[in-house]
Amino acid sequence: MMNFKIYNDSLIFRCSHSKQTAQGEGFQFILCLISVFLNSCIAQFVPQIDEEKELLVVQGLITDQPEPDTIKLSRSLPLGQASAARPLSGSTVSISDNKGSIYYLLEIAPGTYITPTLFKGEIGSFYTLHINSNSQRNNLNYQSIAMEMKPVPPIDSLYYEKTVIKNPEGFSKGINGCQIFLNTYDPQNKCKYFRWNYSETWIIKLLFPVQNRICWITEKSHLINIKSTASFNESKIAGYPLLYISNVTDRLLWKYSIVVNQYSLTEDEYIYWEKIQNIAEPSGGLYDIIPAAVSSNISCVENPDEQVLGYFSVSSKVSKRIFIENNFEGIIDQYPNCVTARTPIVDPPGLGIYVWIIDDEPFGRPPYRLLTDKKGCADCTVRGTTVKPEFWQDDK
DSSP states (O other), X not given: OEEEEEETTEXXXXXXXXXXXXXXXXXXXXXXXXXXXXXXXXXXXXXXXXXXXXXXEEEEEEOSSSSOOEEXXXXXXXXXXXXXXXXXXXXXXXXXXXXXXXXXXXXXXXXXXXXXXXXXXXXXXXXXXXXXXXXXXXXXXXXXXXXXXXXXXXXXXXXXXXXXXXXXXXXXXXXXXXXXXXXXXXTTOOOOEEXXXXXXXEEEXXXXXXXXXXXXXXXXXXXXXXXXXXXXXXXXXXXXXXXXXXXXXXXXXXXXXXXXEEEEOOHHHHHHHHHHHHHHGGGTSTTSSOOTTSOOSEEESSOTTSOEEEEEEXXXXXXXXXXXXXXXXXOOOSSTTOOOEEEESSOOTTOOSSOEEEEEETTSSSOEEEEXXXXXXXXXXXXXXXXXXXXXXXXX
């Protein structure tokens, strides 16, 4: 007997015997063989839907800081393919302001465009993003609405509190975490919608005297942090829980730093980020899924009904950095079982190419060498860089 079932959008042909006559069983067996050869027993089924095959995805932010601003363009992939978007290269990207100036962006990597050196946003000015896809098959123009660069108040304070994940028991020292908080206040009560992102940097030190022993790791935030004070009498945020660091990372083992950037939003952009937060964060990425219900401030000039994903953000920017150097208990060891062999100082044959030296003891009795089959135990650049950041404060 053949059973037909659908699992995860795939049509599955299952062949099984039933209590029939020998002739019936033979007939069913032949049908099963035919289905195997024609369908290999598994045939993928992609449902037909009325959804655009590819959509333009725009990720862009310009600020009032003397630094390059970035606009990223990509195309969403059709349903059934990998979720990562495809960079859109070769486009003409420009930004115009309400004073008649036009600034053309330079593509520095596929789909990544940066503002020219002379560009710097000004508070109170309006900016419009222009995109020409330069496609031979379907050349289209896209344009954002004019966005005003609004001021943003400074970050009053950035601080942390040590948390208890597990209390000490017996000879155990317990487990600690770290909660980072933020305070901000606008005495003029003009900025009512806030967004934050951040960049974390921490130092790692390998256990053995290898050449690349000390490195710095830097990671940018992926979560969406927004807050509205529109329903309050004053624009004041106290104790906003920006980031929690648990013991499953080595961020807090030696020394850690975080710089937080604060932006002002319009009400429409706040609603946009709020919807993206509700849709995208459970999937693990901002554009891993298509947020079809989220409106953009960018449209196609030739076809206003065409949907565009993403948002062109315009905001002034303020930043604040703190360093954390404290004793946090229970941090998980990121380099367990590094030593996989202890050999004489003269390498025996047959070790293979995937073995790294992590320690030499030429004056030992007898002389020996410690080896590992984990490159990260012998070279910290597997995770970070040996170049110390300019902002890093050395221990006093």
